[in-house]
Amino acid sequence: MKDKIDDLEKNMFPSDGTGLKPYEWMVRPTAQTQWIDDKGLFLWLAFFSSEIGAGLYFMSLFHEYRPGIILGWLITLILGGTIHVLYLGNPFRAWRMIMKPNTSELSRGVWIIGIFALLGFFQMTSQGGFNIVFNFIMGILCLLIISHGFVTMNVIRALPAWSSTMVLPLSLISGIWVGSQLLQMMFVMGGSGVLASGMEVWAKVFFLIYLICVLLYVWGTYHADKIAKESIVIQLKGKLSQIFYIGVGGVGLVIPALLILIMWEGNINGFLLFLRLIAVLVGDLALRYTIMKSAVYKPLF
Amino acid sequence: MPRWGMVIDVKRCIACWGCTIACKEEHFLPPGVFWNRILIGETGKFPSSRKLIYPILCNHCSDAACVEACPTGATYVRVDGIVAVDDKKCVGCRACLVSCPYQQRTYYDQTVKDREYFPGQGKTAMELIGEKLYPFKLGTVIKCNFCMERLEEGMKKGLVPGRDEDASPACVNICPVNARIFGDLDDPDSVVSRLIMEKKGKQLKKEFGTEPAVYYID
Numbered sequence: 001m002k003d004k005i006d007d008l009e010k011n012m013f014p015s016d017g018t019g020l021k022p023y024e025w026m027v028r029p030t031a032q033t034q035w036i037d038d039k040g041l042f043l044w045l046a047f048f049s050s051e052i053g054a055g056l057y058f059m060s061l062f063h064e065y066r067p068g069i070i071l072g073w074l075i076t077l078i079l080g081g082t083i084h085v086l087y088l089g090n091p092f093r094a095w096r097m098i099m100k101p102n103t104s105e106l107s108r109g110v111w112i113i114g115i116f117a118l119l120g121f122f123q124m125t126s127q128g129g130f131n132i133v134f135n136f137i138m139g140i141l142c143l144l145i146i147s148h149g150f151v152t153m154n155v156i157r158a159l160p161a162w163s164s165t166m167v168l169p170l171s172l173i174s175g176i177w178v179g180s181q182l183l184q185m186m187f188v189m190g191g192s193g194v195l196a197s198g199m200e201v202w203a204k205v206f207f208l209i210y211l212i213c214v215l216l217y218v219w220g221t222y223h224a225d226k227i228a229k230e231s232i233v234i235q236l237k238g239k240l241s242q243i244f245y246i247g248v249g250g251v252g253l254v255i256p257a258l259l260i261l262i263m264w265e266g267n268i269n270g271f272l273l274f275l276r277l278i279a280v281l282v283g284d285l286a287l288r289y290t291i292m293k294s295a296v297y298k299p300l301f
Numbered sequence: 302m303p304r305w306g307m308v309i310d311v312k313r314c315i316a317c318w319g320c321t322i323a324c325k326e327e328h329f330l331p332p333g334v335f336w337n338r339i340l341i342g343e344t345g346k347f348p349s350s351r352k353l354i355y356p357i358l359c360n361h362c363s364d365a366a367c368v369e370a371c372p373t374g375a376t377y378v379r380v381d382g383i384v385a386v387d388d389k390k391c392v393g394c395r396a397c398l399v400s401c402p403y404q405q406r407t408y409y410d411q412t413v414k415d416r417e418y419f420p421g422q423g424k425t426a427m428e429l430i431g432e433k434l435y436p437f438k439l440g441t442v443i444k445c446n447f448c449m450e451r452l453e454e455g456m457k458k459g460l461v462p463g464r465d466e467d468a469s470p471a472c473v474n475i476c477p478v479n480a481r482i483f484g485d486l487d488d489p490d491s492v493v494s495r496l497i498m499e500k501k502g503k504q505l506k507k508e509f510g511t512e513p514a515v516y517y518i519d
Contacts, residue, residue, distance in 0.1 A: 024340075025335075025338045025404070026340065026343045026403070027340060027341075028405055030404060032399055034398050034399050034408065035399050040395075049419040055382055073503060088392055088393055089393060089440050090392070090393065090440055092331060093392040093393070093440075094370075094392055096373040096375075096390055097372040097373055097392060097394075098373060099373070100373050100374045103368050103369075103371055103373065104369060104371060104372045104396060105370075105371055106372035106396055107372035107373070107395060108459075110372070144302075152396070155369075155370075156366070156370065156399055156400045157400070157402070157509050157510075158366060158399075158400055158401060158402035158509065159399070182476075186441055202515065228418065263338055274416075286373070297402065297404060298402065298506065299342075300340055300357060300403065300505055300506070301340075301341065301346065301353060301355060301505070
């Protein structure tokens with residue numbers, strides 16, 4: 001009998017929250033689950049993939065480094081695109097977004113990715129692809145793709161933690177920071193030690209801006225309003241605190257900071273750069289996860 | 302063209318859950334899916350605490366956050382003010398679901414479809430009939446539609462929504478204390494408009510600027 005009751009409860013009130021008892025609905029700050037739990041995890045990974053691919057492409061433009069833009073293009077389109085489709089579940093329906101670019105950030109994002117795919121292909125395949133005009137256009141497109149995920153979240157007024165003014169700068173710098181680390185690693189693997197060593201100066205700058213943006217996001221959102229503060233409390237003291245302190249703080253900030261200090265003089269080391277790249281990737285994933293997972297709705301009264 | 306809206310008198314509501322059940326019957330909603338909820342809570346501290354009973358449903362906002370977020374135009378505001386979802390256009394991105402400040406939408410997937418009212422015993426005849434009579438498309442978002450089919454059918458017969466049962470939402474018809482009043486918000490002489498004016502009707506979460514068509518009076 002107990003099994004049957006358990007079964008019933010599981011069916012009626014599943015963990016995704018859709019089955020919450022109707023009289024408990026939105027009485028307290030309610031977490032958003034659709035874009036982070038279950039299939040929502042694909043969206044988290046999709047935004048991340050598009051960001052790192054576009055970040056790598058963006059940084060490669062400054063060095064006119066063809067392998068970098070090819071890899072960035074592939075990560076953005078193949079990895080990011082595939083994961084987006086996995087989230088949507090039905091690729092034969094997704095094309096409808098293209099038809100309505102005036103409706104939302106999501107459909108505008110699809111257009112931007114489409115233009116990026118087309119122009120990026122021309123840049124990769126043509127000999128004169130790295131002229132200043134082309135680079136400028138592709139740079140803008142990369143920045144739009146890097147910020148696409150967070151812009152989509154940023155326009156959602158119902159979730160104050162996502163509407164924070166620091167979300168956009170944070171997404172831009174995290175994309176550039178991750179992209180620069182990927183490019184530096186590619187230089188090391190390609191035997192361009194001098195270029196990799198030269199990029200170490202930028203690593204310090206990008207890391208410092210990234211650190212400031214993370215701190216400003218936490219501080220700014222905490223002081224924005226009561227519900228936004230609730231999200232930060234969940235990150236710092238609630239169920240996401242371990243991911244925040246270990247993932248974002250320890251792996252994403254402390255380890256890269258230590259490795260930057262170790263390589264301060266520009267004496268880069270391939271293994272340490274690889275370690276830093278992994279730490280930066282994990283840290284960025286953790287940051288995105290905590291921001292997406294901690295967003296809560298204001299109670300109805 | 303009228304703009305349909307609802308006034309809910311929270312003083313009259315006795316939290317009988319009649320609206321919740323009538324809605325589930327009308328649309329054959331699977332277990333765990335509610336287009337109408339009764340929200341019970343408290344505000345303030347003793348001795349000035351107050352118990353609140355709020356029946357809630359989709360607010361059919363005229364500046365709806367879900368419409369803004371929809372990338373395909375599947376969610377749209379009809380000329381009569383009802384916020385509807387065209388399941389042929391919906392791609393299941395759930396942007397509308399995330400952006401709704403009232404959280405009144407449900408993603409209809411296989412898990413929801415497979416739910417049974419009596420787990421492990423198969424679907425009842427009622428549930429099976431419901432799947433045929435009122436089918437939902439998998440991988441789309443579903444929500445309250447102010448019983449627009451009833452409204453349209455009733456109006457074809459010359460009935461008036463809000464006055465005649467066959468042209469009014471199921472939750473309005475079932476309410477035993479007439480706590481729900483349905484009518485045309487654009488008509489200054491309609492019962493809903495007069496109640497909103499006289500009793501200073503309030504909208505939920507007005508600060509989001511969504512302009513809900515559901516008003517609360519007490």
